[in-house]
Amino acid sequence: MFLEENYRAYLTKMRTFCKFIQRQAYTILSYKYGTTLFFFGFVLIVVSAFHFGETVMQWSQKQYITMFSSFTDNVAGHSFKHRLCSPMPIDVVYTWVNGSDPELISKLQHVKIMLQTQLNESRVDTCIFSDCVPADLIVIDPQFPTSLPLENLRQKYSLFNEATDVTTINNTDNSRMVTVVSYDNEAAVIRALKNKDSISWKNNSVNKVYYTSDWTLPQGVLLKDVIIMSGIPFKHGMKNVKNFFPSVYQDVFSKIVSFEDKGVAVLHVKTKAVFEEVLQLNLTISGKIISFAAASIVWDLNDYSRTEDFSPSRFEDNEELRYSLRSIEKFAPWVRNVFIVTNGQIPSWLNLDNPRLHIVTHEDIFLNKSYLPTFSSPAIEANLHRIPGISDKFIYLNDDVMFGKEVWPDDFYSHSTGQKVYLTWPTPNCAENCPAMWIKDGYCDKSCNNSRCDWDGGDCEGQQNQPSHGHMANLWPGELDLQNNINDMYCNTGCANSWLADRYCDQSCNVYSCGFDIGDCGLKNFNEIHKIELLPAQRVYRVPPSKNLVYFNLTNAINLFGEVTSAKMDKEELVRKAAISLHFKVMTIILYLNHSETTISCNITFHSKVLNATNRISFNLIVNTNQSRALKAELEKATATQESILSINETESIIIKLNQMPESLLQPNPKRSSVVLVEKIPNITFDALPKDIKEQLDFLKQRLEEGELTEKGYKIHIYLLWKIWLNRNQSMPDIQNEKDTKPHTDTKKMVLDDIHNRLVRKSSTSLLFNTPRSNEVQQNDKHEPILHKSRNLMSAFQFSFKRGVFPWEKSGPLVELQAKLDVLKNKEQYSVHSVKQRRLLDTFADSILNVNRIYNRMFGYITRKVPAHMPHMIDKNIMAELQNLFPEQWAITSSHKVRSSNDMQFAFAYFYYLIGVKENITAEQIFDEMDTDSSGILSDREIRTLATRLFDLPLDLNTLLKLENIFINCSKSFSPSSSSESSPSSVLSSINKSKAGDSTEKYYEINMPQVNREFFLTCPEIQQLIQKSFKPKPKYKHVTSGDGEIAFKMIKTNISLVVAQLDDIRKHPKKFICLNDNIDHSLAEAKMVKAILNDFFESMFPMQSHFELPKEYRNRFLHLHELLEWQKYRNWLRFWTYLTLIILVMLALLSFCSDRIESWHRRFLHRRSTSRNVSRQSSNKKKSSKSSTARQEPQN
Incomplete structure (x- = not known):
């Protein structure tokens, strides 16, 4: 009964409390801003609740991981996720260009002209444009840097002696100002050009100007007061051109210059209205229609439209990027983002709305914008690590590289072995007959004694008096014929x-x-x-x-x-x-x-x-x-008598012999070993063959499968291998040991x-x-020589396979022009005295040699190899460290317009820096490694381990006593940083105290001090021993790999060879596939080869990726600047559209709710007027009460 009464009393109190809260809430809501306060209060409570929950989760995160994470399910109870997992996230970076873009081709043509100008090869003196005639003008390009009037210019520069006018116009193609100097006639122009050297500014070029009716020229400037009249019959003469016009046009021309040999007249009109009228004039002379066209001035006489060096078909895109992106989705789906670095181009099929796809322009990554535009892949690669938002480790691919099997991050990097470096063939020789193993080998090799080989790595220092070569001894090799056989x-x-x-x-x-x-x-x-x-x-x-x-x-x-x-x-x-x-x-x-x-x-x-x-x-x-x-x-x-000749015939051999002919003339010298009589090969077990013969056999089978060797040629080579094996066994009948048949490939x-x-x-x-x-x-x-597997040819043959990212870097005029320019620039830098020199037209090989020469000086002379053409994992922090070490060389690379010989080749420079850079082993590292019990003091057992690292084995008692004496001697001069005592006894006592606590180590030697961390690091004898015994170790872990998982194919115009190469990839899939385009698109077979390539891509990657638009869609804009302009206009239009809609909605609301708004207005005004009246009445009452009180006081 008592509990029931208490419960009823509790319920009554709760109802009273709830009603109180309800009344207070209604009271607050009844106020003018009550609803607003209630809303913000509710939001504040919700946010606070979320914040508190987040804090609780962070506070218990460690405990949560310990309980539920599989990475902490170990004996240590700690998470090793950062070591067990591959480095994540990882992004992919592509460099891509549409070689058939007309805008790009035009820019490449200008770069070509620029290089030709530097080589003095661009001297085009004949104008081939339509109705092209000399003008009485001179152009100074760029603008003449002075603001002096014409009279002062005549006094200062002889170029302006006969000038009549000086104006400035805009060169529409290059968007810069040029100065135009006018003269009375062409003879005055010729005299002025003889004085062009009076212009002292080296950056200004003085050019003769021509008129042309071709207004489509990109380097031309259209005029608004000059007309070209063409088609005048020769029989009428050109002495008085005005007579050809009606009388109303007799006085509208300020000047007329006629060219009778071309039937052309240049008309200078006085006003713009006359200019428009004359252009529309219909004039016929002797039944021949006369043409009128607005004149353009041009001083660059190169016809960019007629060159075949940069035709669109030459750099046609095979859409390798599309299928490379498909291979990422199929075989590397762990990639986070894809960055495509372009010069502003956009693939027509690319889905720009994909959140994991980003277009990056050169302006986004180049620190020095003056280097742009650039068409050099090494320059672009040198700035890839500056892509905004890129992961610390990213994978760099060319668009012709794709994945053929499952690929994971540990194919590039693992915590145990570090970076995986895939290498192929050795670097080219720095000079003819100078292999890398000869450099700095202690002997002066004549063929290496030149500047390109660093004077044999210093072996020939003091012996640089070069041998005489007769009349060619003083010639720079670049002055020789660059087309040496x-x-x-x-x-x-x-x-x-x-x-x-x-x-x-x-x-x-x-x-x-x-x-x-x-x-x-x-x-x-x-x-x-x-x-x-x-x-x-x-x-x-x-x-x-x-x-x-x-x-x-x-x-x-x-x-x-x-x-x-x-x-x-x-x-x-x-x-x-x-x-x-x-x-x-x-x-x-x-x-x-x-x-x-x-x-x-x-x-x-x-x-x-x-x-x-x-x-x-x-x-x-x-x-x-x-x-x-x-x-x-x-x-x-x-x-001319003949008897027989040795012939390759599987059924019979006919011998034909020419009498009285020398033996050397019976057969061609280069192919002498190819003439073989194939006998029947007995059945043998190839497992019993030596290893070197097996390697040759495997190589021949591979060539046969790839279609590079015919069936008959395969049989001939098999026969030769069999003969070698047979002769070897016959000459060594007593040698049966496997050791004797082992090839000496490692010698x-x-x-x-x-x-x-x-x-x-x-x-x-x-x-x-x-x-x-x-x-x-x-x-x-003593017996038959050992046959070794054929080596890869590292020479101009290998490097002529046109290693380049962009199409114009594989072949064409830019490669040759830049190579010639490099020869001229390096003429004084490299003094190679050998007459026989390799060709200097391979910029890729020369850039490899350039980096190799720099690294030889920095990391020592070793034989290096060229990294494979495949995806490369790059650490942006290591790349930044590398560029900080060689800032000048990388700045030069970034400044090049096209690939150059003194570039820092990207992959070669990165990987061999990662391999070559070393760091010294410090005493701190040694102490931490020796202190196995983490006590902070080395025990006797740990000191013995230290002795094994410092001295040669086996250890004897004298060696251990020597190490103990070193510690004892160091203790005499040791002064702990935490002690201010200086007496020897206090020093010894302080040494015997452990930094890690009150515990101390007991040594067998009584006088042995406590070898703690501070004491160990301050002992100079120990520092010297460590420096002597521990050599510098590689700073970054790495492991080199071969090209077993790399399929590199040069795609040429040979249809059968292309089919064989692609079928080989189908049969032997590799993780990394590169199909290097070397197709001659001018041939009829090129279309078939492209169709075969497309069929191969579709067979390998038939499913569309999320990076592609549906097949029926194409991007509206193919250049990023056009897209950005459109987006800017769209945003502007969207802003005003939304603003207009908001205004219309507001007006609609006002019209529909006008009555209610009017009532609210009246009510609000009524309240205000009422409140004002009340306040006035109250104030009046106060005033009246005060006055009445004042009147009553005197009466009192």
Whole structure:
């Protein structure tokens, strides 16, 4: 009963309280601003509730992760998400250009003219435009930088002596002002042009002006007071052109200049009205209609519309970007955003409304806007890391690169191994016959002794007196013919001169024209080479005419005088390669062709260990390699009888022989090894073949599948491999061990100039000696030479495959012009004294060499390789660090309009900086690593671990005592930063106190101090030991990978080859696919190749991506500036539309609610008037009460 009464009382109180709250709420709402206050109060409460909840979640976030996150489900109880997961987010960056855009082509043409002007190749003196005639004008471009009147200009500059007027007009094409100087006649213009040097400003060009009726010229300026009259019959003459016009037009012309040879007259009118009338005039002379056209002035006589260098079909877009984006969605869907860097162009099919797609212009990423516009891919790549909002690590792709299999971030980077660097072939040689391994090897190599090779990396310092080359000794190589025959660099296709006599048997060099690799492949075929027996008493030897290959048998000389120690010969411009093989005791000489009879002096030095005597044999070698005359003489002696010739025939072989013909003329020299009689190959188990033969077999199968080798050619190569294997087994019947059949592919390649000391070659060419480098190699030399897998050709052949991002960087006039300009700019910088020079027209190869030369000085001389053409993961922080290290070089790269030889090649520079940069190991790192128990003090066990790192193993007692004595000696001078005591006892006691707490380490040695962190870091002897024992380590972890997952195909106009290449990709899918467009679009087959490519793309990626518009839609604007202008206009129109709608809605509301508004108005005014009346009455009452009180006071 008592509880029931209490409950009723509680309910009564709650009802009373609720009614009170309700009354108060109604009271507040009844006020004028009550509703507003209630609304804001409610919003404040809701926001506060959300804020409080967010704070609670943040406060308990760590506990929440610990309870629910799988990354903390470990023994440590901590989250390792940042190490277990790949770096995220990751964006993708493309560089794209529409090469068929007319606006782009026009800009490229101007860049071409600019380069030609710098090379003085743009001297076009003939005007080929419509009705083009000389004008009595001169243009100073850009505007003449003075505001002086004409009278003062005449006194100061002779160019203005006969000038009648000086005006300034706008060049519509380049949007800049130019100065136009007028004269009375053309003769005065010619005299003025002779004085154009009086203009001292080097940036101003003085140009002769022409009139033309072609108003479509982009470099022309249309006039409003000059008309060109054309089509005048020659028989009427041009002396009085006014007579051709009606009488009303006789006096409307201020000046008429006629050109009788062209039937053209230039009419200068007085007013704009007359100008319009004359243009509309219909005039006929002798039945021939006369044409009138507004005149344009032009001083740039280049016809951009007629050049084929930049035709739209040449740079046609194959829409590779569309399918590359599809490959991202299919194989790399973890990408966050896609950035497409363009020069303002927009693909017609691109969905700009996709929130994960961003168009970036060059203006957005270039810090120095004066470098724009640019058409250089290295310049654009150098600024990619400045894209606003880009992720720390992003993947950079060209539009012709796509993914072919599933790709994940750890294909580019992982926390355990670091950055993955995919490398392909070695960098090109810095000079002819100077491989990278020769640079800074301790010997001065003559072929490397030039500025491009840093004077052999310093090996030739103090020996830079270059050899004489006759009348060509003082020539800069750029002054030589840049179209040097590539045969001077290669004795056979795929065999560079530097590959000869390098101790490796190269298949491409094992031909007659290369001297059968100068003994590297044995002497089996030396019977085809002209042989000379070296005799001590003979001083003159003669090589038969037209022979460019000879070898000397040194057996007798070596047996008589001992082994060869050095050899020299002059006339190096005649010698392609000369080398001595000590094992085979022969000296082989290969000469360049097409040289008349010349005498070469040779000196060979011998040393006998038995007699301890040195002897020298000197002789002259008379050669004549002029094949045309020699061949004619031989053919005159030959008869036409024939018996047989060795032929490739699987069923029979017919032998035809020409009597009295020299052996060398029976077959072409370069293809001698290709003539093979194919016998039947017995059934053999290829598993039993040596590894080198297997590699060759796999290579041949790959070439056969790719369509680069015919079935017959495949059988021939298989036969050759079988013969090599057969000969090797026959010559080594007793060798059954697997060790003996293992190829020596890992043996280090080197070439020795002599036995004891490498000869410093000065004024003559030393011979390269093939000396045994190891017992293993020497053992094999006794038998058939080892056959090695063919090496990739790193030369002008490889680099001529046109590595470039943009179409105009792969071939065309811009590449050649910029290369020639680089030669002129570097003429003083690089002084290469060798007469035989490689072509300097490959800017990609030269940019690789430029970076390689810089990195050689910074990180040391090593052999580097070119990164694969594939997607590259770039860390923008590392890229910024790299550019801060070489700011000048990257600024020069960004300033180039087109690809240049002194560019910093993007991928090569980035990855080899990441590989080459190192950091020193500090004492702090060593202490933290040794302190395994994290106590802050090194124990005896930890000190022993430290000793193993500082000293060589095995450790002995003296070594450990030495380390302990170092610590004891350091303790005598150690002063802790936290102690102010200076006595030795206090110092020792402070050392024995641990920084980590009250705990101390007990050492076996009583006098051993407490080796805490501060003490360890301040001990100088320890610092010296660490610096000596721990070498600098790479700053960034990395691992190099091959090109096993990369499919790089050069797409040419050969239809069958393209089909074979694409089918190979279908059969062997790779993670990274690059189809480099090298199609000649001028050929009829180009359309078929494009159709085949499109079919391949559709078969690989048939599904549309979210980055594409539906097939029936196209972008309205193809340039970003047009889109931005339209968006600006749309926003302006939208603003005024919305404003107008708001006003109309307000007016509509006012019209519909006019009665209510009027009542509210009256009520509001009534309240105000009532309140005013009340206030007035109250104030009057107060005044009256005060006055009455004042009257009553005196009465009192």
